[in-house]
Amino acid sequence: MRYIAVFILALIFWLLITFRFTVPNLIAGSLAALICSAIFARYYFHNVYKFLQPHRYLWFCVYLFFFGWACIKANFDVAYRVLHPRMPIKPGIVRVKTTLRSEFAKTLLANSITMTPGTITVDVIGDDFYVHWIYVESEDPEVYTKMITGKFEKYIKRFAE
Amino acid sequence: MITIILICIGVLFNIFGCVGLIRLPDVYNRLQAATKCVTLGCCSILLGVVFHYGLSDAGFKALFAIPILFFSATVAAHALIRGAYHFGTKLGEKSVKDDYKEVVK
Numbered sequence: 001m002r003y004i005a006v007f008i009l010a011l012i013f014w015l016l017i018t019f020r021f022t023v024p025n026l027i028a029g030s031l032a033a034l035i036c037s038a039i040f041a042r043y044y045f046h047n048v049y050k051f052l053q054p055h056r057y058l059w060f061c062v063y064l065f066f067f068g069w070a071c072i073k074a075n076f077d078v079a080y081r082v083l084h085p086r087m088p089i090k091p092g093i094v095r096v097k098t099t100l101r102s103e104f105a106k107t108l109l110a111n112s113i114t115m116t117p118g119t120i121t122v123d124v125i126g127d128d129f130y131v132h133w134i135y136v137e138s139e140d141p142e143v144y145t146k147m148i149t150g151k152f153e154k155y156i157k158r159f160a161e
Numbered sequence: 162m163i164t165i166i167l168i169c170i171g172v173l174f175n176i177f178g179c180v181g182l183i184r185l186p187d188v189y190n191r192l193q194a195a196t197k198c199v200t201l202g203c204c205s206i207l208l209g210v211v212f213h214y215g216l217s218d219a220g221f222k223a224l225f226a227i228p229i230l231f232f233s234a235t236v237a238a239h240a241l242i243r244g245a246y247h248f249g250t251k252l253g254e255k256s257v258k259d260d261y262k263e264v265v266k
Binding site: 016019074083087093 | 252
């Protein structure tokens with residue numbers, strides 16, 4: 001089941017990337033997708049039936065909008081810090097805890113953290129995220145956990161867990 | 162018109178990223194500027210390409226380059242910053258906190 005899901009996704013991706021819907025291209029794409037699913041499928045999608053639940057797609061769209069907005073904000077934030085004559089930075093590495101369980105959700109959260117204002121995920125060990133923060137605004141773990149992960153966690157939990 | 166605006170925004174953000182790369186004090190802060198500004202700058206340029214070509218094959222390819230760029234940029238930033246830390250690069254003088262030190266022996 002898992003192999004079929006990866007195969008279909010890889011084939012769709014191939015067709016969109018090459019954008020030529022001829023028979024030889026379809027055969028080449030199937031071969032490539034077959035190889036991909038044979039090698040990588042064991043690492044992904046421990047529960048394929050999640051794909052068939054429509055509310056997950058809805059939350060994914062909400063998350064995408066939210067993520068785009070955070071990205072744009074991140075850019076203006078970095079641009080401001082770089083162009084300011086005195087460079088208002090106060091960097092540090094902080095540890096934040098997450099309540100997410102699955103590996104896939106954690107990966108998404110780590111990527112989201114990297115794209116949000118002033119934070120980059122350095123490492124993930126178990127439930128702890130080590131995050132490099134360009135301006136440490138608070139020393140209180142509860143406050144900064146909420147600032148860094150809080151807003152994304154609730155969306156990711158709804159569609160990826 | 163919208164193409165030109167988007168590409169200009171993209172180039173502007175790429176320039177900000179490069180300025181950050183030069184001005185910021187240490188490798189960790191430089192990566193912050195490099196990943197964020199350059200990623201969104203490139204996305205903006207790609208969106209400009211999408212608007213220029215419309216929904217033809219070049220447009221679709223540009224559109225699909227955006228998520229790939231996002232994932233590869235974040236993973237590359239994570240790999241570089243973790244590699245720099247394990248290599249033993251010190252955090253800059255302005256740094257106030259380092260929780261990661263206890264884990265890396």
